[in-house]
Every structure is written in structure tokens, then in C-alpha cells.
Amino acid sequence: MANTPHGGVLKDLYLRDAEKNESLRAEAAALPSVILTDRQLCDLELILNGGFSPLEGFLNQKDYNSVVENMRLADGLLWTIPITLDVSKEQIEESKIEPSKRIALLDPRDYEPLAILTVEDVYKPDKSKEAKLVYGADDSAHPAVSYLHHIAKEFNVGGSLEAVQSPSHYDYVSNRYTPTELRAHFKKLQWTRVVAFQTRNPMHRAHRELTVRAARQRKAHLLIHPVVGLTKPGDIDHYTRVRVYKALMPKYPNGMAELSLLPLAMRMGGPREAVWHALIRKNHGVTHFIVGRDHAGPGKNSQGVDFYGPYEAQDLVEKYKSEIGIEIVPFQMVTYSPDTDEYIPADEVPEGVKTLNISGTELRRRLKTGLPIPEWFSYPEVVSVLRQSHPPRNRQGFTVFFTGLHASGKNAIARALQVSLNQESTRSVSLLASENTRTELSSELGFSRSDRDTNIARQAFVASELTRAGAATIVAPIAPYAEARDKAKKTIEKSGGFYLVYVATPLEECIKRDRDGIYERAKRGEIKEFTGLDAPYEVPINADLTIDITKQSVSQAVHEIILLLEKDGYIGSA
Numbered sequence: 001m002a003n004t005p006h007g008g009v010l011k012d013l014y015l016r017d018a019e020k021n022e023s024l025r026a027e028a029a030a031l032p033s034v035i036l037t038d039r040q041l042c043d044l045e046l047i048l049n050g051g052f053s054p055l056e057g058f059l060n061q062k063d064y065n066s067v068v069e070n071m072r073l074a075d076g077l078l079w080t081i082p083i084t085l086d087v088s089k090e091q092i093e094e095s096k097i098e099p100s101k102r103i104a105l106l107d108p109r110d111y112e113p114l115a116i117l118t119v120e121d122v123y124k125p126d127k128s129k130e131a132k133l134v135y136g137a138d139d140s141a142h143p144a145v146s147y148l149h150h151i152a153k154e155f156n157v158g159g160s161l162e163a164v165q166s167p168s169h170y171d172y173v174s175n176r177y178t179p180t181e182l183r184a185h186f187k188k189l190q191w192t193r194v195v196a197f198q199t200r201n202p203m204h205r206a207h208r209e210l211t212v213r214a215a216r217q218r219k220a221h222l223l224i225h226p227v228v229g230l231t232k233p234g235d236i237d238h239y240t241r242v243r244v245y246k247a248l249m250p251k252y253p254n255g256m257a258e259l260s261l262l263p264l265a266m267r268m269g270g271p272r273e274a275v276w277h278a279l280i281r282k283n284h285g286v287t288h289f290i291v292g293r294d295h296a297g298p299g300k301n302s303q304g305v306d307f308y309g310p311y312e313a314q315d316l317v318e319k320y321k322s323e324i325g326i327e328i329v330p331f332q333m334v335t336y337s338p339d340t341d342e343y344i345p346a347d348e349v350p351e352g353v354k355t356l357n358i359s360g361t362e363l364r365r366r367l368k369t370g371l372p373i374p375e376w377f378s379y380p381e382v383v384s385v386l387r388q389s390h391p392p393r394n395r396q397g398f399t400v401f402f403t404g405l406h407a408s409g410k411n412a413i414a415r416a417l418q419v420s421l422n423q424e425s426t427r428s429v430s431l432l433a434s435e436n437t438r439t440e441l442s443s444e445l446g447f448s449r450s451d452r453d454t455n456i457a458r459q460a461f462v463a464s465e466l467t468r469a470g471a472a473t474i475v476a477p478i479a480p481y482a483e484a485r486d487k488a489k490k491t492i493e494k495s496g497g498f499y500l501v502y503v504a505t506p507l508e509e510c511i512k513r514d515r516d517g518i519y520e521r522a523k524r525g526e527i528k529e530f531t532g533l534d535a536p537y538e539v540p541i542n543a544d545l546t547i548d549i550t551k552q553s554v555s556q557a558v559h560e561i562i563l564l565l566e567k568d569g570y571i572g573s574a
């Protein structure tokens, strides 16, 4: 028998409201609406499907205060994290949000109505108090506190929900189970004791070992229940992680473990979050839950000290275990013993026995540089998934961004660089030359500062997309303004390498080299706002390389760029 839901009844609002679905849909289409944020969307999905039972809506003020102050809903039931629908003053006015009004809640991706909220109250939360009591400190180094102060709007709307439809998913659909579906699945498999493992990271051999140990000790089956909603900023994306989990699943004995994805928006709330995670798992029918050292920890505060002690989460869960109603299995750290080729609990390692480990930082270094990742640490199938998503530098994309006056020689160097890079077989090479960008991308733009800024921003956008896809991208605009170049750098750097190459040919030399006589025409006033004449060129102070074509040949310039790329590992084998 699957575990009893928190509060006794699984609040699957889809099932509850199925009969009136047609009328709810029709009503939702005519109601004022609120477009959900990504976090609210995750929260809504788990309210509607019963993952957050006993909640049937977003917290009203009474429940909110009670959860913040006492970790309980107003009726006394344990609930540790406030689930709120935050809105701005403008949204309140625009949608006329007030008690007893009905509001349609829309999916931010396609504006489909997902639920109807019957408003109970609108209140202004004390965000600093919430930060201190729920997350332990009013310190914006905590991601949930930063969210509260910088992203969450000023007011909360409390009220109950009626389900219109579930948010659509297009990724890993067959691995997503609602609590009702998971309970039915356990029934089909005849699983009665199930240990759930929560994770927001890739899983390796040690995780397989510790989960199997937990199952063995409790004579239970295993549910790998990773979070695919919102996790800690900087985490490995969920697409890669799910591919990792899928590669890992065949490593469990047949029939021992199942994978289900949880669309949860984590808060990184440590102890309170651990209790919340346990309640969510209970709602999914699970009987046992693994709680780790520093469970859902946000890392260090602004003073460089950990927000929570390593065992605070386990202690809080332990304190409320009878109310939580799920058996907590403390996460047993395991470590590899090379002499016996096995994983053993870290606290049971006999004195003098050598153990090995690879830290997260070391793993990232090995992925970045292409260094081997040993089989004792992870399965080749898992490593291959990680390598696909984290190719070494010599397979990552980069952009070489030239800047310089007209006829400075940048176009010739850019073309020669393109040819030189084409010799490498590892990447496709794209050149965005002015003659193409000015006709294809920016044909309606002139040469005012704002038009030039737009032109550079568009090229940066295209370069960034190409770089993300792994291409070697060369752009060669004049790009006379430092601010636009800096913005381009920021845009492109998110996707891969960025090199600013300043072709510093003096104006007189450019005029001499200008075969088409464009400078002459500009001097005669036939072309206005010409860079170097009656429009400025701001000399870069942050170029990665400066080239003076009066002193270097094109081929020497290209070689210098190649040397720079090689030094950073973008060219040549690692």
C-alpha cells in the first residue's frame, strides 16, 4: 500500500474538477487573468496534481503567517515552505484582483488557462521576516531570499484553485508521473515499501551504491525522483541530467528501481526544504525518503559561512518524523576503496585503508579539459552523456570579434582567419562580414549611433547562437562604440569563448588603402557620419589582441589569433 497523503487525502484537483471541466474552460476564457511566472507554474502544477497536498490553492494571509512563523498551516498541519502567488500593484489593478473575484491563471509559455483562482485575500508579505524565519537570514546570497527581494512582486494573492488543465510538457513526458499516476504505478508493480532519492545533480557510481544500500537496509524498492523544475542557479541543466539518469537506470538490478521526474521549484531552503521534500514524496506514495548531509543547501552566505549546519536538515526532519509520516533514511556517504574495488560507507573505512574520490570541481575540470574520468567513479555511459553536453574547449564554440576603421584591413584578416580555421575539421566556421550583415541583417539601418548599436547587437545575437551551437564565428564590423562592444561581449560570452581583436590601422593609412575611394566621398560630404571623419571611433582599451597592419602581414595577424585560441585550448587537441 502506498503511503497516506499528507493530511489524509490526496488533493488531485484534476480528478476532483474533471466533471465540470467544460464549464471551467469556458469560464476561464472570459475571466481576467494572471500570467504565471516560471516558479508559480511549477508550484501550480504540484498544487493541482496533489504533490502539495493538503494545499488546494495559494496560501492566504492566515496560512502564510502561520507557515512562516510556526511551520504549520493555520489548521495546525505541518507545512514548512510558503507557497504564494505574488503579484504587482499593476496586476492587481489591471485584473481587478479582490476577494471573491475569479481569476484565470495562464501558462507563461502559451497563455493557456491552467486553473481558476477564487481570491480570498490580497496581502503584503513582510519579505525580510519571511527571509529570516523561513530561510534563516535576510541575506541575498541565499537564492530564495534574493528571489524574494528582487523577483517576487510586492503582494500575495491567497485563494483556492480549480483545475482547468495540466501544463503541457514536451520533454521526457513518459518519465513524468503525477502522485496519482505514481501510486497506480506502484500498485501495478506491487511495490509497498519505496525509498525515494531526491537529486538535482548528475548521479554516479557512489549514488547508485548508496541508493541500493538504502533499499537493501529497508527491504524496499527505489524511486529515483530528481527535480526538473527550478534548481540552484548554475546547476547542470535538467536535459543533461535526465539523460544521465536514464543511462544509470540499467545499472540497477532489474525491477529494483524506477525513475520519475518532479517539476518542483526548489528554494534551497535546507532544513525546512528537507521537511517539505519529505511531505511531497509522501504525497507521491513513497514510504521512505533519503535525506542527505546539507540537504537542499544554498551554499555560503555573504560572510562566506554556510547558511546551514551540515546536519540541520536531518535534525529537523528527525524532529518531525512522526508528523511527516515517512521514514527518513539518512544519506550514508560512500567512498571508493581501490584495493577492494568497492564502495564502502565513509564512516566505516578501516584505519589505514586508502580511499579515492573525485570532487565536483575536479569532475568539472576533467570535463572541461577532456581528461579521463575513471570507471570506478562513473559509468562510461554516464560520462559519455556529460561529455556530449560539456565538450572540451577544442569542441566548444567561440567568436572572434574584429573592430577597426573602414579599410583598416580587418575584412582581409577576417577572411584569412576563416580560411585558416576551415583547415580544422572540428567545427563549422561562420563569417559575418559587413557586406552581408548590412544587407541581410541590418538592411534598414543607417549609421546613427543608435542604428549602429542595433546593428552590433544583432550581430552579437547571431554570433552568440552560432557559438552556442559550437561554431567558430568571426564578426568584422567597424563597431566604433565601446559600450556596444562590451554588450556584445556579454551576450556572446554566455555561449562560449569571446576574443576582441582591434585592427589599429591609423586613419591616414586607411585612407591610403581605401581602394573604393569611400573616404574621399565622405570628405566631399556625399556620405554623412563617416567613422573616423565626422563620426567617432572609440579605441578599445580591453582588446585581447591589437593588430597594426602597417607592421604585420595578414598571415602574421592570423597566426597571432591562432596562437591566442590555442593557448586557451580552443584549437588543437587538449
Ligand SMILES: Nc1ncnc2c1ncn2[C@@H]1O[C@H](COP(=O)(O)OS(=O)(=O)O)[C@@H](OP(=O)(O)O)[C@H]1O
Pocket: 405, 406, 407, 411, 434, 435, 437, 438, 447, 451, 452, 453, 455, 456, 476, 477, 478, 479, 480, 518, 527, 528, 529, 530, 531, 535
Ligand atoms: N557613415 C558611415 N560610417 C561608416 N561606414 C559606413 C558609413 N556609410 C557606409 N559605410 C560602409 O559600411 C561599412 C560599415 O558597416 P558596419 O556595419 O561595420 O558599421 S557599424 O559597425 O555599424 O558602425 C563600411 O565598410 P567596411 O569597413 O568595408 O565593412 C563602410 O564602407
